[in-house]
Amino acid sequence: MTTLSPESAVRRHELAEFLRSRRERITPEQVGLVRGPRRRTPGLRREEVAHLSSVGVTWYTWLEQGRDITVSAQVLDAVARALLLDTSExxxxxxxxxxxxxxxxxxxxxxxxxxxxxxxxLGPIPASVQNSRYDILAYNATYGQLLGDLDAHPPEDRNCMWLAFTDPEWRASVVDLPGTQRTMAAKFRAAMAEHLAEPAWKTLLARLEGASPEFREVWARHEVVGQGAKAKYIRNARVGLLYLEHTNLWLGPGAGGPRLVTYVPLDAETRERLADLEALATVGSAPGPESEPTRSPEGVRLLTCGEVGASVG
Structure with missing residues (x-):
């Protein structure tokens, strides 16, 4: 938790004015709300931002009034998402x-x-770099199309846990979705033991619990399991059923840092279909400027990351 310090009355005032200006610029239609005939407030109402952020109306009102209140990083993250803030904002x-x-x-x-x-x-073998929180930090063209169009998601949503529990296209691609979700939650819990106090982990956990009843159910089991290789089927919407082995190669010391994740084909038909998928991904439509990740000279999708457990030396 972070307390807005008493010496920063000016900062609190600036925060209040900034929040108000961002709220007033957003139309109800932008966030899926219906504009009523009697609406006089420019942009969103305070109670609408509070609802979208899953925080109390009184608390959000106090925040816009510049009161000296305690603010958590998780709540600020939720408010930032509700107000559709860009990176600079x-x-x-x-x-x-x-x-x-x-x-x-x-x-x-x-x-x-x-x-x-x-x-x-590695292409056409689907490959990505992930951290222990399942953030997808970089990926090649085939991985970007393996479980849906990864480029279409904003950077903060390019997380395997989030996509497996909330994204319809990703979920439809996983043949054994309940089993996969249960295993992923158990791996996430095991990894989180070393990061319990870190805001990025707590924020992701809060988002998952707020968005997915399925996640809340499996999380309540308190199951843990370590990382390991596993054969699995993925039903790709563009090339059909794929039989793959999921493998991890850690890029730093120990098994808690970033890892190279690959999906190696286990039969000839899958190898052919991955080659087709790579060709389709390479000639596919480029994503828009809002969602396009940085691209390296090699064409690999490069994302941004939060607190990575270990960096490559």
């Missing part, structure tokens, strides 16, 4: 609040040029 919000952003958009130190080259050369 999000950084400004956390700076005014004197809080550490749990998901800063900074280049990931784990994805070195050699790792980018490896990802590209």
């Amino acid at each position: 999000r950084a400004h919000l956390f700076a005014l609040a004197g809080s550490l952003d749990p998901a800063p958009h900074t280049p990931c130190p784990s994805v070195t040029p050699s790792v980018r080259a490896l990802l590209d050369q």
Whole structure:
């Protein structure tokens, strides 16, 4: 938790004004709300932002009034999402609040040029770099189309846990969805034991619990399991059923840091279909400027990352 310090009355005032200006610029239609005939408030109402952020109306009102209240990074993250803040605006919000952003958009130190080259050369084998929180830090063209169109998601949603429990296209691609979700939640719990106090982990957990009844059910089991290789079927919407072995190769010391994740074909038909998928991904439509990740010279999708457990030396 972060307390807005008493000496920063000016900062609290600036925070209040900033929140109000961002709220007033958003139309109800932008966030899926219906504009009523008697609406006089420009943009969203305070209670609408509170609802979208899953926080109390009184608390959000106090925040816009510049009161000296306690603010958590998780709540600021929710407010930033509700107000559709871009990268610069999000950084400004956390700076005014004197809080550490749990998901800063900074280049990931784990994805070195050699790792980018490896990802590209592994194609058509789907490959990505992930941290222990399941954030997808970089990926090649085939991985980007393996379980849906990964480029279509904003950077903060490119997380395997989030997609497996909330994204219809990703979920439809997983043949054994209940089993996969249960295993992923158990791996996430085991990994989180070393990161219990970190804002990025707590924020992701809160988002999952708020968005998915399925996640709440499996999380309540308190199951844990370590990382390991596993054969699995994936039903790709573009090339059909794929039989793959999921493998992990850790890029740093120990098994808690970033890892190279690959999906190796286990039969000839899958190898042919992965080659087709790579060709389709390479000639597919380019994503829009809002969602397009940075691209390396090799064509690997480079994302941003928050707090990575270990960087590549």
